[in-house]
Amino acid sequence: MEILVLNAGSSSQKSCLYSLKEDAIPLHPPAPLWEAQIDWTHHQGVAELKVKTINGVVFQEELNTQSRLETVEYMLQTLQQGETKVIDSLAEIDCVGHRVVHGGDKYHDSTLITKEVKDAIADFAKFAPVHNPANLEGIVAIEHILGEKVTQVAVFDTAFHAQMPEAAIVYPLPYEFYEHGIRRYGFHGISHQYVSQRAAQILDKDLTSLKLVTCHLGNGCSLAAVKNGYSIDTTMGFTPTAGLMMGTRSGDTDPGIIIDLLRRGHTGEQIDDIFNRRSGFLGLSGISADMRKIEEAIGQGNSRAKLAYDVYIHILRSFIGAMIATLEGVDAIVFTAGVGENAANVRADVCTSFAFLGLKIDEEKNNHRPVDRDISTPDSPIKVLVIHTQEDWAIAQECIRLTQLSTVPS
Numbered sequence: 001m002e003i004l005v006l007n008a009g010s011s012s013q014k015s016c017l018y019s020l021k022e023d024a025i026p027l028h029p030p031a032p033l034w035e036a037q038i039d040w041t042h043h044q045g046v047a048e049l050k051v052k053t054i055n056g057v058v059f060q061e062e063l064n065t066q067s068r069l070e071t072v073e074y075m076l077q078t079l080q081q082g083e084t085k086v087i088d089s090l091a092e093i094d095c096v097g098h099r100v101v102h103g104g105d106k107y108h109d110s111t112l113i114t115k116e117v118k119d120a121i122a123d124f125a126k127f128a129p130v131h132n133p134a135n136l137e138g139i140v141a142i143e144h145i146l147g148e149k150v151t152q153v154a155v156f157d158t159a160f161h162a163q164m165p166e167a168a169i170v171y172p173l174p175y176e177f178y179e180h181g182i183r184r185y186g187f188h189g190i191s192h193q194y195v196s197q198r199a200a201q202i203l204d205k206d207l208t209s210l211k212l213v214t215c216h217l218g219n220g221c222s223l224a225a226v227k228n229g230y231s232i233d234t235t236m237g238f239t240p241t242a243g244l245m246m247g248t249r250s251g252d253t254d255p256g257i258i259i260d261l262l263r264r265g266h267t268g269e270q271i272d273d274i275f276n277r278r279s280g281f282l283g284l285s286g287i288s289a290d291m292r293k294i295e296e297a298i299g300q301g302n303s304r305a306k307l308a309y310d311v312y313i314h315i316l317r318s319f320i321g322a323m324i325a326t327l328e329g330v331d332a333i334v335f336t337a338g339v340g341e342n343a344a345n346v347r348a349d350v351c352t353s354f355a356f357l358g359l360k361i362d363e364e365k366n367n368h369r370p371v372d373r374d375i376s377t378p379d380s381p382i383k384v385l386v387i388h389t390q391e392d393w394a395i396a397q398e399c400i401r402l403t404q405l406s407t408v409p410s
């Protein structure tokens, strides 16, 4: 079974092809035959494409394009053409799984993509304006290339948080807002769920006995409080703008700022741009949304980059504290995604705040490269794990599950 996965984030489009001998789900994530990534963060109008195959072939190209759709189509051609070719024809693909960021209050589980599902994804774009349109573009690109008959599955970032207790979901606004779907949804659920399952494996404990704070720190950032395998709280909210400070998003601020901006004549579009695209690391530092560039600038003595870093750590620590309180304790803190997996200083600066609970990390293990490891000292009562998020593999597993369900005779 050939499964193609498209994972569109705010700054990148990641994709991979899994080839499975049987329809059974293997115990460990298999290596994808082909992996590709489009990065839009470098220059306006330039997409950086990187492709890697299981045989070690690497292909890299800069594309001058404004069209995300065209770029995705170009990326998919590398599956069947040139040195990165791994299949004879795209028609060999049995199923395509998509990460879909916002499923609203309609989708609590993965689903086969139909016209109705596409309409709903388009409708929820008003709540996730950076993400849902990119997710939909991926679905449309596949239809262009493989025709509308190909099986496509939507796996929602909101689904893992759908069962959170009502007190964690409801905003203290007039009750009618809740009745109209204005509530906390939470995101990065595919990642939070995957890393909590992986954490249980690494700790050699049953997930149903664990209290975990999972920290997904990428371009978008969020935490989840995972108790006995269930998300019971998370930092993102109605939209992925909420919670922690991020690459270009503000995270939580005072709603009074929005009221003030409106009174001073700013439009909704302008406010959206400020909070989603011109805030966070980019807005504060004036340099970049990318943690690597921020670290470089700090090294060169840039004070705004240092301020941006300090605000990021301050907010991150306080939200981790809040998640520990919600859990009434914690067995492990898990770091994942681009920043969480790579930025050893972020992990160290966060963890020192919890030394009063006995938490201690081993500096050498923290600075060590390979992921999926415990970086705490043996006597630390709270474990600290670095886990490579495998959203793509989690999506592929949902493709297997759903295609099997849909072929079971009724």
Ligand SMILES: Nc1ncnc2c1ncn2[C@@H]1O[C@H](COP(=O)(O)OP(=O)(O)O)[C@@H](O)[C@H]1O
Residues within 6 Å of the ligand: 009, 010, 011, 012, 217, 218, 219, 220, 247, 289, 290, 291, 292, 337, 338, 339, 342, 343
């Ligand atoms: N070696 C590194 N050191 C520090 N930060 C890194 C490193 N590699 C990647 N990052 C950070 O990870 C971020 C992207 O994370 P990722 O999870 O890929 O984001 P997304 O899926 O939201 O596009 C980048 O913005 C960058 O700041």
Ligand SMILES: CC(=O)OP(=O)(O)O
Residues within 6 Å of the ligand: 008, 009, 010, 011, 101, 131, 157, 187, 188, 218, 219, 220, 221, 240
């Ligand atoms: C939901 C979200 O913020 O996703 P990403 O981190 O991919 O931008």
Ligand SMILES: [Mg+2]
Residues within 6 Å of the ligand: 009, 218, 219, 337
């Ligand atoms: Mg991501």
